[in-house]
Amino acid sequence: MKPESIGEPKIFVENNSFKSEPFETSSRMFSFYITVESDFVESIGSGCWTVNVRVYFNTEDGKVLMANQNVNVGSGCPQNRMSIETATNCPTTEFKGDIILEGKDSYKYCLIELLKDDAIYNVYERMKKEFIKRYEQK
Numbered sequence: 001m002k003p004e005s006i007g008e009p010k011i012f013v014e015n016n017s018f019k020s021e022p023f024e025t026s027s028r029m030f031s032f033y034i035t036v037e038s039d040f041v042e043s044i045g046s047g048c049w050t051v052n053v054r055v056y057f058n059t060e061d062g063k064v065l066m067a068n069q070n071v072n073v074g075s076g077c078p079q080n081r082m083s084i085e086t087a088t089n090c091p092t093t094e095f096k097g098d099i100i101l102e103g104k105d106s107y108k109y110c111l112i113e114l115l116k117d118d119a120i121y122n123v124y125e126r127m128k129k130e131f132i133k134r135y136e137q138k
Helices: 111-115 118-136
Strands: 011-014 017-020 033-043 049-059 062-073 093-095 098-100
Touching: 033 118, 049 111, 049 118, 062 111, 062 118, 093 111, 098 111, 111 118
Parallel strands: none
Antiparallel strands: 011 017, 017 033, 033 049, 049 062, 062 098, 093 098
């Protein structure tokens, strides 16, 4: 079920996760929100980090993990990145300057599929900016 009009979500930080406020459909109230959580994996050079990114769909009944992949983020990451063909459902691919690494586990969606949604991408982008700001200071 896809909301008819979700508008621009407000984003706020809770622990090490970022989430949108509940969305409403125009036909009936269906309260849900998207959570993007992340953890530091490793530093791979000056200004480039590998981050584990998880996207959850949250309702009153709980939350469901929709995607879980590592992403290289930061201005110091190599610019010449090519998609790598693999046998997994979620191959390594570049998206808006970040490199989403091959997903070895099977979840409902590949991270790139979810990031193509503007509301989810906005939550992800906010998480990424806060992460980079925190780790650039170290």
